[in-house]
Amino acid sequence: MTFNKITQPILDAINAIVGSDAVLTEKQVIDNYSHDETEDLVYYPEVVVKPSTPEQVAELLKICNIALIPVTPRGAGTGLAGGALPVKGGVLISMERFNRIIDIDEQNLQATVEPGVITEVFMNAVADKGLLYPVDPASKGSCFIGGNVANCSGGPRVVKYGTIREYILNLEVVLPNGEIIWTGANTLKYASGYNLTQLLIGSEGTLGIVTKIVTKLIPAPTMDALMLASFTSNEDACAAVSAIFRAGVVPSGLEFMERRGMEWVIEHDGIAFDLKDGIEAFLLIEANGSNQDVIFGDCEKINEVLEQYNCQDVLFADAAAQKEELWRIRRTMAVSVKSNSVYKEEDTVVPRAQLPQLIKGIKEIGSKYGFSSVCYGHAGDGNLHVNIVKENMSDDDWNNKLKDGITEIFELTVSLGGTLSGEHGIGLVQKDYMPIKYSPVHFAIWKGIKQVFDPNGILNPGKIFN
Amino acid sequence: MTFNKITQPILDAINAIVGSDAVLTEKQVIDNYSHDETEDLVYYPEVVVKPSTPEQVAELLKICNIALIPVTPRGAGTGLAGGALPVKGGVLISMERFNRIIDIDEQNLQATVEPGVITEVFMNAVADKGLLYPVDPASKGSCFIGGNVANCSGGPRVVKYGTIREYILNLEVVLPNGEIIWTGANTLKYASGYNLTQLLIGSEGTLGIVTKIVTKLIPAPTMDALMLASFTSNEDACAAVSAIFRAGVVPSGLEFMERRGMEWVIEHDGIAFDLKDGIEAFLLIEANGSNQDVIFGDCEKINEVLEQYNCQDVLFADAAAQKEELWRIRRTMAVSVKSNSVYKEEDTVVPRAQLPQLIKGIKEIGSKYGFSSVCYGHAGDGNLHVNIVKENMSDDDWNNKLKDGITEIFELTVSLGGTLSGEHGIGLVQKDYMPIKYSPVHFAIWKGIKQVFDPNGILNPGKIFN
Numbered sequence: 001m002t003f004n005k006i007t008q009p010i011l012d013a014i015n016a017i018v019g020s021d022a023v024l025t026e027k028q029v030i031d032n033y034s035h036d037e038t039e040d041l042v043y044y045p046e047v048v049v050k051p052s053t054p055e056q057v058a059e060l061l062k063i064c065n066i067a068l069i070p071v072t073p074r075g076a077g078t079g080l081a082g083g084a085l086p087v088k089g090g091v092l093i094s095m096e097r098f099n100r101i102i103d104i105d106e107q108n109l110q111a112t113v114e115p116g117v118i119t120e121v122f123m124n125a126v127a128d129k130g131l132l133y134p135v136d137p138a139s140k141g142s143c144f145i146g147g148n149v150a151n152c153s154g155g156p157r158v159v160k161y162g163t164i165r166e167y168i169l170n171l172e173v174v175l176p177n178g179e180i181i182w183t184g185a186n187t188l189k190y191a192s193g194y195n196l197t198q199l200l201i202g203s204e205g206t207l208g209i210v211t212k213i214v215t216k217l218i219p220a221p222t223m224d225a226l227m228l229a230s231f232t233s234n235e236d237a238c239a240a241v242s243a244i245f246r247a248g249v250v251p252s253g254l255e256f257m258e259r260r261g262m263e264w265v266i267e268h269d270g271i272a273f274d275l276k277d278g279i280e281a282f283l284l285i286e287a288n289g290s291n292q293d294v295i296f297g298d299c300e301k302i303n304e305v306l307e308q309y310n311c312q313d314v315l316f317a318d319a320a321a322q323k324e325e326l327w328r329i330r331r332t333m334a335v336s337v338k339s340n341s342v343y344k345e346e347d348t349v350v351p352r353a354q355l356p357q358l359i360k361g362i363k364e365i366g367s368k369y370g371f372s373s374v375c376y377g378h379a380g381d382g383n384l385h386v387n388i389v390k391e392n393m394s395d396d397d398w399n400n401k402l403k404d405g406i407t408e409i410f411e412l413t414v415s416l417g418g419t420l421s422g423e424h425g426i427g428l429v430q431k432d433y434m435p436i437k438y439s440p441v442h443f444a445i446w447k448g449i450k451q452v453f454d455p456n457g458i459l460n461p462g463k464i465f466n
Numbered sequence: 467m468t469f470n471k472i473t474q475p476i477l478d479a480i481n482a483i484v485g486s487d488a489v490l491t492e493k494q495v496i497d498n499y500s501h502d503e504t505e506d507l508v509y510y511p512e513v514v515v516k517p518s519t520p521e522q523v524a525e526l527l528k529i530c531n532i533a534l535i536p537v538t539p540r541g542a543g544t545g546l547a548g549g550a551l552p553v554k555g556g557v558l559i560s561m562e563r564f565n566r567i568i569d570i571d572e573q574n575l576q577a578t579v580e581p582g583v584i585t586e587v588f589m590n591a592v593a594d595k596g597l598l599y600p601v602d603p604a605s606k607g608s609c610f611i612g613g614n615v616a617n618c619s620g621g622p623r624v625v626k627y628g629t630i631r632e633y634i635l636n637l638e639v640v641l642p643n644g645e646i647i648w649t650g651a652n653t654l655k656y657a658s659g660y661n662l663t664q665l666l667i668g669s670e671g672t673l674g675i676v677t678k679i680v681t682k683l684i685p686a687p688t689m690d691a692l693m694l695a696s697f698t699s700n701e702d703a704c705a706a707v708s709a710i711f712r713a714g715v716v717p718s719g720l721e722f723m724e725r726r727g728m729e730w731v732i733e734h735d736g737i738a739f740d741l742k743d744g745i746e747a748f749l750l751i752e753a754n755g756s757n758q759d760v761i762f763g764d765c766e767k768i769n770e771v772l773e774q775y776n777c778q779d780v781l782f783a784d785a786a787a788q789k790e791e792l793w794r795i796r797r798t799m800a801v802s803v804k805s806n807s808v809y810k811e812e813d814t815v816v817p818r819a820q821l822p823q824l825i826k827g828i829k830e831i832g833s834k835y836g837f838s839s840v841c842y843g844h845a846g847d848g849n850l851h852v853n854i855v856k857e858n859m860s861d862d863d864w865n866n867k868l869k870d871g872i873t874e875i876f877e878l879t880v881s882l883g884g885t886l887s888g889e890h891g892i893g894l895v896q897k898d899y900m901p902i903k904y905s906p907v908h909f910a911i912w913k914g915i916k917q918v919f920d921p922n923g924i925l926n927p928g929k930i931f932n
Contacts (some may be wrong), residue, residue: 107708107819108848130714152657163655165664166628179907185885187815188847189629191618191668192885192892193904193930194912198631198664202657219714242573248596248685248756290714294757349653353573381654382574419651419658426658438659441645445918446660452914464659 001457001466003088004068006046014049014091017059022097024048033074033092037139037334038082038429039344045072045092052097054172054180054211061209061458062178064091070461071176073205075115075147078139080334080345081427083151083204087462095146098211101125109217110169110186115146115210132220134161137423138331146210152202154423156253156286156330159380161218164201171200172212176454186214199449204425205460207453224252224288225295226317228326229306230279234258234363234375237281238355240309241379244285245352247305249298253286254380256355261333261374261387268336271329279312283379284330333376334387342390342398344429346406348413349422352382361412362386369405370397383422403432410436426464434465467923467932469554470534472512480515480557483525488563490514499540499558503605503800504548504895505810511538511558518563520638520646520677527675527924528644530557536927537642539671541581541613544605546800546811547893549617549670553928561612564677567591575683576635576652581612581676598686600627603889604797612676618668620889622719622752622796625846627684630667637663638678642920652680665915670891671926673919690718690754691761692783694792695772696745700724700829700841703747704821706775707845710751711818713771715764719752720846722821727799727840727853734802737795745778749845750796799842800853808856808864810895812872814879815888818848827878828852835871836863849888869898876902892930900931 006014015023024030025047034044051057064071070090077084086092098114101122105111106129113122120140126133136155137143147153149168158164169190171183183196190197200207231237237256244251259280266273283306287298299316306314317323337343350358359375362384366373371393377385386409390398410420414437420430434443446465450457457466472480481489490496491513500510517523530537536556543550552558564580567588571577572595579588586606592599602621603609613619615634624630635656637649649662656663666673697703703722710717725746732739749772753764765782772780783789803809816824825841828850832839837859843851852875856864876886880903886896900909912931916923923932 105817105819106712108817109708109711110817152655152661154655154657158655162628162632165661166632175907181905181907185815185880185903186817186883187849187885187888188818189618189620189624189815189844189849189888190885191620191813191887191889192896193668193900193908194665194673194915195618195668196908196911198667199660201664202659202661207660219711219716242575245575245685246572250685289760291757291760291763294755294760297757347657349651349655351571351574351576351652352654353571378655383653383655414651417652419653419656421657422653422655423657430658434659437651439647441641441647442659442662445662448918449660449915452911452918 001461003070003090006069006090010063010067010069011047013063014047014060018049018051018056022050033094036077036079036082036084038080040342041082041085043085043087045086046089048092048094050094050097054174057093057174057209057211058178058180060091060093061174061176064458065176065456068456069458071458072460073209075144075150076142078143079147079151079427080424081421082429083425083427083463085428087428093209095144104129111215111217113145113213113215115213116144119143119145119148126217127220130220131217133167133215133217135164135167138334145213149201149210149213150205151425152423154378154381154383156255156378159254159378160250160252165198167216168197168201168213169216170214171197171210173200173208173210175208176456176459188216204427204463206450206463207459221288222290223292223295224286225299226286226323226326227299228315229283229285229311230313231281231311232278234281234359235356236310237283238359238379240283240306240311241355242353243305243309244302247301249301251285251380252288253284255284255330256379256384257282257284257330257333257376258374261337261376262329264336264340265329265333268339269332271325284326337374337387337389340389344388346386346409347421347424348386348409348418349381349383350413350416350418352380354416355379355382355384358384358413358416362409365405365408369401371402371405381422382418407433407436428463431464467927469536469556472535472556476529476533476535477513479529480513480526484515484517484522488516499560502543502545502548502550504546506808507548507551509551509553511552512555514558514560516560516563520640523559523640523675523677524644524646526557526559527640527642530924531642531922534922535924537924538926539675541610541616542608544609545613545617545893546890547887548895549891549893549929551894553894559675561610570595577681577683579611579679579681581679582610585609585611585614592683593686596686597683599633599681599683601630601633604800611679615667615676615679616669616671617891618889620844620847620849622721622844625720625844626716626718631664633682634663634667634679635682636680637666637676639666639674639676641674642922642925654682670893670929672916672929673925687754688756689758689761690752691765692752692789692792693765694781695749695751695777696779697747697777698744700747700825701822702776703749704825704845706749706772706777707821708819709771709775710768713767715767717751717846718754719750721750721796722845722850723748723750723796723799723842724840727803727842728795730802730806731795731799734805735798737791750792803840803853803855806855810854812852812875813887813890814852814875814884815847815849816879816882816884818846820882821845821848821850824850824879824882828875831871831874835867837868837871847888873899873902894929897930
């Protein structure tokens with residue numbers, strides 16, 4: 001695909017569409033849009049544009065489609081796979097002005113929201129009405145719900161409430177040719193033709209730009225219990241995970257954390273936590289609901305399972321502040337890792353009973369290639385974030401040899417029935433690994449679908465598979 | 467699309483692939499495959515083929531793809547939109563020999579199953595291990611799970627457990643060119659390229675033929691309560707539906723039934739039920755879980771809501787046999803309607819608080835066009851099955867005028883935020899109504915996607931949009 005550069009007439013046209021206050025071109029002001037949270041990668045767009053209506057997005061796309069200008073849609077820039085990086089230059093469309101919660105429909109338990117709303121802002125707004133939107137990525141305080149849709153983002157509560165796919169009912173989408181469509185209907189069930197809503201979810205801004213989102217809401221639980229269980233080995237902790245479900249309990253959170261991640265959070269955030277010698281891994285386990293007996297019963301069953309897997313200690317959080325502190329440890333782990341070292345994060349996901357084999361294998365591969373890793377993640381979903389840290393690794397090894405090690409990690413993941421990403425997406429940094437799991441037939445289908453939506457290939461080029 | 471007829475050499479090749487005992491050509495023996503449960507429609511295939519392996523399906527498709535022979539995949543033939551009708555003749559591929567439950571993985575709470583397994587057989591097999599596969603269409607005793615995947619089928623428990631989309635993790639699919647692929651991975655989360663699993667669900671056998679299905683399972687609830695609430699008006703019953711959720715309860719079943727449907731079931735099945743004068747509508751409401759107090763609490767809250775909506779009586783089923791009887795009434799309603807009259811069934815779905823407007827409008831449209839209807843369905847999902855019964859309507863009105871009435875029903879459905887089908891699919895009989903909801907842009911995208919998978923258009927032609 002050969003793209004063109006933005007010319008002055010094109011820039012004039014863009015200015016005419018959105019107004020000059022919504023167009024950034026100076027290098028200093030577009031610095032913030034040249035990176036997301038992926039490693040230390042930086043790519044500059046030629047221009048940053050901040051439309052505020054679907055019609056403006058449509059006009060922008062029409063021009064870029066005709067002029068063959070690459071367009072990279074961007075949410076809050078919290079992505080971990082480089083999906084929002086404008087690797088081919090061109091126009092970066094920031095969705096930050098699409099920040100309205102249009103409607104919270106308490107009759108239907110649905111909401112209509114623009115993609116630039118911060119996920120936690122939306123969650124709080126529905127919580128004020130006694131409702132729950134349960135898809136809460138670790139970055140919920142800063143990420144946009146539109147980015148969550150684009151990346152099929154998860155978070156700790158998927159384990160009980162299901163994926164974002166179950167909560168996104170309908171999407172307003174602008175296609176590269178400027179057409180604006182709704183992908184489906186505002187209904188809980190849908191069996192009316194190929195499901196374009198589901199196809200758009202997880203398509204990482206390569207098929208269209210989402211401008212409105214209709215979500216399902218559910219009644220909020222009224223109480224929860226949180227416990228932190230400690231283990232002397234990663235494998236014991238991981239083995240306990242699937243056993244909890246086999247005991248008939250579905251926790252509302254079931255997170256794994258390695259000791260080293262915990263150490264770095266304690267150090268980075270100055271958290272008072274007594275990290276005992278010999279402890280290597282933790283499970284953070286939440287049970288929620290609206291009945292104390294049920295939650296206590298769940299906790300008892302979980303406790304019985306933990307004992308069978310050599311759990312050393314179980315800390316029950318007994319106040320809201322302590323719960324908040326424990327969740328904060330988990331949520332800030334990525335930031336702490338990042339502050340300690342250059343790193344690469346892999347988002348492996350396997351059937352959950354395969355977690356012990358996965359983590360054992362990751363450590364063996366690390367030994368073989370000379371890298372260390374800090375692992376944590378949504379163990380209840382079989383989703384393990386593998387943070388490979390550079391530390392003392394030579395630049396040469398980091399830049400050249402490491403790729404073979406990551407390849408082995410993904411080969412192991414795939415051999416265990418898993419795949420490359422559970423919730424971060426493929427974006428830029430994982431796309432070279434896609435052939436480990438997917439055949440030329442998959443690539444041909446994906447490219448064919450891309451061609452249907454975006455024949456000129458202007459939307460988020462250089463991502464997922466192309 | 468111009469198709470060819472099956473020649474003797476092609477028939478010989480088909481026989482060589484599957485063996486002559488798996489090939490039916492005599493009119494008498496293929497009678498059973500000329501119709502599904504859709505109205506009184508009959509279309510004969512030229513040949514019925516019963517492969518038993520993915521490789522056999524691949525070889526069959528390769529031949530038909532080269533020779534331009536239409537191929538209609540068929541599950542158990544319980545469909546209500548004509549999806550399995552071989553409207554262009556050609557080869558009908560019956561999946562009945564794909565009837566193995568390959569694996570129930572109790573470690574991962576997943577199962578691998580062939581598409582020709584009867585849904586209830588599968589549900590019972592996992593229930594024997596204390597697990598739940600919750601997607602139970604009314605036809606669960608006879609439908610195939612492969613048909614459920616193809617049609618994005620629902621059932622009463624979607625309201626609590628979510629749609630089939632949340633339970634299908636991965637699919638083995640044979641493409642028209644004979645390639646066999648797995649669409650995804652056996653993982654609870656998936657953010658690795660366009661989600662082909664989700665695209666195949668609900669594609670009604672037009673993109674590929676599913677040969678293996680990996681499902682998610684969950685721990686089974688251990689108890690439930692069932693109540694039947696009676697109302698003097700449809701609108702009161704429908705209005706109570708959304709109020710139940712607003713009260714913070716998510717029932718495991720919330721079904722609406724009109725009086726006339728009840729009458730016909732009682733008559734057809736000889737069920738002893740005291741149908742009081744003045745009662746026009748019923749809600750069948752189930753609450754389930756693993757704690758009696760919670761279930762009782764839910765029932766109390768539901769009861770309070772019902773009182774606010776002029777509920778006349780609430781019958782609590784107090785024994786398993788009575789629960790079974792009440793569910794049997796709901797499940798056999800379609801059969802009873804069918805035994806009483808020629809009928810057409812529409813599968814309308816709207817946001818659930820719009821149900822009162824929907825049912826009121828349907829009756830008004832019926833008065834205008836001179837048809838009567840029996841309505842029932844999964845009210846908790848906003849999914850209302852509208853059975854238009856012929857009774858005394860003239861053949862001329864039935865064949866010509868009725869279509870305008872159905873068009874008005876769908877126009878109303880769409881104006882309320884809904885769509886044409888919640889769980890039956892579009893198949894043959896709804897496709898002419900698709901432009902009511904969908905624009906040429908939608909059709910172009912669907913046709914583009916179809917072209918990617920099936921460039922010669924051999925798979926289930928004449929369905930959904932073409």
